[in-house]
Amino acid sequence: MQSDKEKIIRWIEENREQIIEFLQQLVQIPSDNPAGDCLPIASRLHGQLSQMGFEKVSLLEVDPSEVKAAGMLSLANVVAAVAFGDGDGPRIALNAHGDVVPPGLGWSVDPYGGEIRNGKMYGRGVAVSKSDIAAYTYAVQALRQAGVGGKLQGEVDLAFTFDEETGGELGPKWLLERGHIRPDMALVAGFTHAIVNAHNGCLHFEITAIGKSAHAAIPETGIDAVEAMVSILQSLYAYREVLKGKHSTVDGIDHPTLVVGLISGGINTNVVPDVCRCRVDRRLIPEEDPIEAEEEFRRIVESAAAKIDGLEVEIHRVLHAQSFGPVPNDTPIIQALAANWRSLMKDAGELSIHGVPLYTDARHFAAQGIATAMFGAGPRTLEEANGHRADEHVQLEDLIRAVKIVACTLYDLLLNESEG
CATH class of the missing domain: 3.40.630.10 (Zn peptidases)
Structure with missing residues (x-):
């Protein structure tokens, strides 16, 4: 041999x-x-x-x-x-x-x-x-x-x-x-x-914040989707810190992560933006349940959006990699x-x-x-x-x-x- x-x-x-x-x-x-x-x-x-x-x-x-x-x-x-x-x-x-x-x-x-x-x-x-x-x-x-x-x-x-x-x-x-x-x-x-x-596994989400456009001279008549997305992202970044406290037992893998990789929105400089979108990458350690992780993610986004009168929010899962x-x-x-x-x-x-x-x-x-x-x-x-x-x-x-x-x-x- x-x-x-x-x-x-x-x-x-x-x-x-x-x-x-x-x-x-x-x-x-x-x-x-x-x-x-x-x-x-x-x-x-x-x-x-x-x-x-x-x-x-x-x-x-x-x-x-x-x-x-x-x-x-x-x-x-x-x-x-x-x-x-x-x-x-x-x-x-x-x-x-x-x-x-x-x-x-x-x-x-x-x-x-x-x-x-x-x-x-x-x-x-x-x-x-x-x-x-x-x-x-x-x-x-x-x-x-x-x-x-x-x-x-x-x-x-x-x-x-x-x-x-x-x-x-x-x-x-x-x-x-x-x-x-x-x-x-x-x-x-x-x-x-x-x-x-x-x-690791991975979840990709697209979040769409839907507000109401208005003239920039009278912004109070609209619902600013970009401003709303900022509030949502602040909640997600706080959640990211929480994820650092979860640790995998698998050598070479540390903790779950969250990254906002893409963001877009607005119509023009002089218009209150009515739509803002972002893409989020949420890495899952092997011990995590992806269903529970997705439910948790949705709760955080929806809770942040609920604080803004008139705002609609859509969450679309783009990818689930096991x-x-x-x-x-x-x-x-x-x-x-x-x-x-x-x-x-x-x-x-x-x-x-x-x-x-x-x-x-x-x-x-x-x-x-x-x-x-x-x-x-x-x-x-x-x-x-x-x-x-x-x-x-x-x-x-x-x-x-x-x-x-x-x-x-x-x-x-x-x-x-x-x-x-």
């Missing part, structure tokens, strides 16, 4: 430049979401996998009306099903997303260049999470090409999706609900220096990852298995009762990689180490004991 892993690692080292070039090509394909025109990158990836010899590769286009309703322009999912033996064994999905947030300002390099400097590749999405697409692809390719596949039994599905930045409803969830993938276990995009076994985990450390996929991590990352200190405060597509697998972990290519924290910020980058050595760890983990999980 050890000699098989040595073969896998040797194959990965021999194909190091090919892996890096594959990632570079992905970074050079714009896939900003929004606007969400993601069919081009999906089509390109479908072609790349086919050229690499993957036989069962599907480009699964999503109905345009569903895509439009999700606020995107075009979308398809890419699935490559790889059977080992007769396929009768564990089914493992490897899921990473290729849509990215827009680059924004402040870059010192072309965000779509894939430039390499001092052992790092720079570009939008290189860490979140195009590097995981490369790591997963070449981990499976290593099993196919390194001469060890005959000892394995089961199936691995490369499931690459392109709507994570807008919730993953038409990516992993869509694939699972339609039976395009039926995994027993799932590995979802993450970073090389830790295994993530839990993450929390994920914590998955027990003795789950087979985490045990296998941890064992290979310790074997291949001896210079990296102690392995951390923890939760993260963001939310990801891992939740869609966990919601189906699928044993799920997050692991991939990247640093210890999102901040180190400048994820969602200018000069996003990934250490190329982390990319290669992630390929090795994932490949050896798949080997362990798929090993046919009668061949071992």
Whole structure:
């Protein structure tokens, strides 16, 4: 078994430049979401996998009306099903997303260049999470090409999706609900220096304060919706302080958060505004009940609005992303990852298995009762990689180490004991 892993690692080292070039090509394909025109990158990836010899590769286009309703322009999912033996064994999905947030300002390099400097590749999405697409692809390719596949039994599905930045409803969830993938276990995009076994949930709300317009010269004849929204926000900011007193028992996750991310309103400078809207992000720790959290949020907003005569308020839930985990450390996929991590990352200190405060597509697998972990290519924290910020980058050595760890983990999980 050890000699098989040595073969896998040797194959990965021999194909190091090919892996890096594959990632570079992905970074050079714009896939900003929004606007969400993601069919081009999906089509390109479908072609790349086919050229690499993957036989069962599907480009699964999503109905345009569903895509439009999700606020995107075009979308398809890419699935490559790889059977080992007769396929009768564990089914493992490897899921990473290729849509990215827009680059924004402040870059010192072309965000779509894939430039390499001092052992790092720079570009939008290189860490979140195009590097995981490369790591997963070449981990499976290593099993196919390194001469060890005959000892394995089961199936691995490369499931690459392109709507994570807008919730993953038409990516992993869509694939699972339609039976395009039926995994027993799932590995979802993450970073090389830790295994993530839990993450926060999230509620997004849109609050609309509806007042009455009036001439700015006689403001007392109107109901100022912006002023009303200020009162509502003051109540929400006070509530945010209360949330800091709730603490999660999951390592890596602290307390619930609340952020007012968008606000708009008014007609003109000389008119009392009759409508004001804001969008609120409310993060849920794994221990929280989302129904109770939503009810609490609504009570706070409605109570603040009730103090203003004539004001109407509407609260619309835009998103509910479920929390994920914590998955027990003795789950087979985490045990296998941890064992290979310790074997291949001896210079990296102690392995951390923890939760993260963001939310990801891992939740869609966990919601189906699928044993799920997050692991991939990247640093210890999102901040180190400048994820969602200018000069996003990934250490190329982390990319290669992630390929090795994932490949050896798949080997362990798929090993046919009668061949071992």
